[in-house]
Amino acid sequence: MPHAIIRIIFLLVFSVFFKTEVFSFAPKDSVQYYLNESKKLAYSDFPKAEFYLKKAENIAQKSQNEILIADVAHNYGATYYIVGSYEIALQKFMEALFLYEKNNNKEGVLKCYIGQGLIQQGIGRNEEAIKLFEKAIALNKEVNNDVLLSRGYFNIGISESELNQFENAYLNFHKTYKLAKKTKSAEMIHLSLNRLGDIHLLRNQLDSSEYYFKKIIDDKAANLWEKSFAFSGLSENFLKRKNYKTAEEFGLKGYQSAIDVEAKWDIARSSEILSRVYKENKKFDLAYKFLEISKTYNDSLFTESKLKEINLLQLKRKEAENEKLVAQNEVARHKLNNTRLFAISIALFMLFLLIILYQSRKNSKIKEELYHRLEQKNLDIKNRKALIKEQNQVLSDINKTKNKLFSILSHDLKAPINSIQQVLAMLKDGEISDEELKTLTEHLVTQVDGTSMMLNTILQWSMTQLDGSKLHLENLNVNAIVKESIGALHLTAKSKDIEVIFNENNHNLILADKGNAHIIINNLLSNAIKYTPKSGAIEIKFSEQNSLLNVHIINSGTGISSSKIDEILNFNQRMISEKGTSSEEGTGLGLLLVKQFLIENDGKLNIIHHAESGTEFIASFQKAK
Incomplete structure (x- = not known):
C-alpha cells in the first residue's frame, strides 16, 4: 500500500465528521456535545471516543429523530475507519445512508458517499473510490457546500496520485487550495499545500516543492x-x-x-x-x-x-446474500398471489387458450420478426439524423468562425492601413518635403513592422480557429504584446499628435491564448486612440489583484458616458460605434471581441469613467503559473 494513505486518514477528520443537528437537551447531555467530544479523541483514545459515541447514540434513540440517529451512525463509521475496522465502518455508513435517503437529507447522503469512497481508497481500490467521490461532487451541485466540494476534489487528487495520474492530481489539489482559501479552511489549505509539494517533488521540481513544504512548516496554525x-x-x-x-x-x-x-x-x-x-x-x-x-x-x-x-x-458477500434472500422472499410472495389468481383464471380460460394457442404462437413470431425489422430501420434513421445534425453543426461553426475572422482582420487592419494610405496620398500630391519624407519613412517602417507582426499573430490564431482547435494557453510577456500594438498603431497616434506613455515592467507574465491577447490589447489601444483628442495622451500601466494581472489603458478627453459603459459591459452583441474625436468610423465589433476573448481566457473587462479626465479600460488576465 502507498505511503499516501496516511494523508487520506487525516482527511477523514474533515470529510466524515460533520455538523449534527442539536437536540433540545442541556449542552452536556446533547448529541452534538458527545459527538464533538468523540471527535477530539478519535485519534488518541479510541475506547473513550467510543464511550462518547454510545452516550450520543442513547440520546438519539430516545429522541426517535432519524436524522440524529443517522448522524451518530455516520460518526461511528468515521471513528471505526480511523482505527482500521473497515467492515464495521462500512456497515455504519450504510445505516446512515439509508436514513439520510429516507429523509431526503442530501448533505448526509453526500458525506456517506465520501465515507464509502475513503474505505475503497484505504484498501487501494482507487478507481472505485474516484467514482464515489465524483458522485459526491455531482450531488454537491444541489447542496452547494464549498467545504465538502474542496474535500471531494482533494480525495480524487489523492486517488489520482496513487494511480500515477500526476497532472490530474495536480489540478485537483489546486482546486482544493482555491476553495480552501475561499472558505478559509486552514485544515484543507495545509492538506493541499502538502500535496502540491509532494507532486512537485515527484516531478523533480525541487524549488517549487521546497516552497510548498516550507509554507506548512512556517505556519504556526499547522x-x-x-x-x-x-x-x-x-x-x-x-x-x-x-x-x-x-x-x-x-x-x-x-x-x-x-x-x-x-x-x-x-x-x-x-x-x-x-x-x-x-x-x-x-x-x-x-x-x-x-x-x-x-x-x-x-x-x-x-x-x-x-x-x-x-x-x-466478507461484508460485501454478506450484503449480497441478504439482498438475495430479501429478493427471493419478495418473489415468493408475489408468486403465491399470482398462483392463486392463475388457479382461478385457468379453470375459466383453459379451453379458450387451447384453441388459440397455436395461432397465437404463430402470430407472435410474425409480429416479433416485423418488430425487429422496424426497430432496425428506426435505428438507422435515427443514426442518419444524428449524423446530419452533427455535420450541420460543424458547417455552422465553420461559417461563424469565418465571419469572425473577416471581422477581426478588417477591424484590426483598418486603422494602420488608413494611416499608410494618407501618407502615400500626401506623397503623391507632393505635399511632403524631403525632410518630412525622411521622418515619415522612419514612422512608416515602424508602422509596417508593427502591422506585419500583428497580422502574423492574427493569421496564426485564425488558422487554429479554422482547424477547430481549442484555446492554447501559454505564459506570455504582456510587455512585448503592448509594444507590438504601439508599433502597429504608431502613425495613427502620431497623426493626432497623441503621446503614448508606456510604464513597462519586464516581470509581467500572463497565462492566455497568444492570438486572443494580441487582439485584446490592439483593440483597446486602437479604441483609446480613436477617442483621445488631438495632442492628448494615453497611459499604459499594470497592476496586480490576487490571481489577476491588470492592464490599464487610460486615454485623456471627456470620457465615455456611464450609460455607454453599461451597454459595453452588459450586452453581448455588436453595438453602434460612435465616431472618434477626429470623426473616425468604427464597426462596433472591437469591444465585443475584447470582452468575449477575455471571458474565454478566464479574465474580465472593466471600464472606469474619470469625469472630465478621460476613460480607463482595464483588461484583467490570469497570472502565469
Missing part, C-alpha cells in the same frame, strides 16, 4: 502531524539535491514528529527516507537501522490492510 509530512518531504527534496546534512536534519524532524503523533504511515515513510540519506552519506549502520524500522512498519501496515480488504469482501 499541527505536528501536518508538519511531519512536510519535514519528510523536505528531507527527500534535499536528498535529491545531494545536500545530505540538511536532508538528515529534516528527516529526523519528520521521523520524531511521526513518532510523537503515532502515525504509522509517516513513521514508515520518514524512516525509509532517512535510510536512503544515511546510505548516500556512507553511514551504513544508521542506514540499516532505519531500513529495519521502515520494513517493520510497512510489514505491519501491509498485514493490516490485507485483513481490512478481506473483511470488506
